[in-house]
Amino acid sequence: MKTLFAAYRVTDLDRSLGFYTALGYAVLGRVEGGDGTRLVILKFPDEPAASLELVHRPGAGPVDVGSGFxxxxxxxxxxxxxxxxxxxxxxxxxxxxxxxxxxxxxxxxxxxxxxxxxxxxxxxxxxxxxxxxxxxx
Known part of the structure; x- marks a missing residue:
């Protein structure tokens, strides 16, 4: 087994994507859900595969980063x-x-x-x- 990637729920996907691309991540792919959910899969240019997923679920309520992460x-x-x-x-x-x-x-x-x-x-x-x-x- 191996860890594939971490996934973060985000409030504003475009704002978060701007932050993570400034950090050096590149977009590997995107997934659009029927309920407004959008996922963006990221990796650093030298990585062979995905290492981070940004998850935007507008109907899921506010993002709470203080719940254990x-x-x-x-x-x-x-x-x-x-x-x-x-x-x-x-x-x-x-x-x-x-x-x-x-x-x-x-x-x-x-x-x-x-x-x-x-x-x-x-x-x-x-x-x-x-x-x-x-x-x-």
């Missing part, structure tokens, strides 16, 4: 350049943090239009892609 983590190669690009695109990354100490990952955060938190992660030089059991030894 914490954050989405996104790995970046060059954090300084990514933060500059995001700022130029009108997004507001938060302050740089070092949750693993000065030699660990660098992680600023940002928040999407519905309040979903996103954590950008730059691993230290030589760290493999992703988080593994070795990160907890």
């Amino acid at each position: 914490d954050h989405l983590a996104i790995q970046v190669e060059k954090l300084a350049g990514t933060m500059a690009t995001l700022t130029e695109a009108g997004l507001s990354p938060g302050p740089l943090q070092h949750p693993g100490g000065p030699h660990g990952p660098k992680t600023p955060g940002l928040t999407d239009p519905d309040g979903y938190r996103i954590e950008l992660v730059e691993w230290p030089s030589g760290h493999p892609d992703g988080m593994t059991a070795a990160d907890f030894d």
Whole structure:
């Protein structure tokens, strides 16, 4: 088994799509439902398949991001350049943090239009892609 993608319910699909494309996602496909539901499937250009779905269900009531979801983590190669690009695109990354100490990952955060938190992660030089059991030894 493997995780395919996360799906977020969003209030305004166009506004959220603008945010996530500014973050670097590309549209992989769209699905229109008969009840007004619209889905947009996204991926980063270097990813082989979908990694995020935006779900707009106008009849489902307000979006509540405080009901258990914490954050989405996104790995970046060059954090300084990514933060500059995001700022130029009108997004507001938060302050740089070092949750693993000065030699660990660098992680600023940002928040999407519905309040979903996103954590950008730059691993230290030589760290493999992703988080593994070795990160907890």
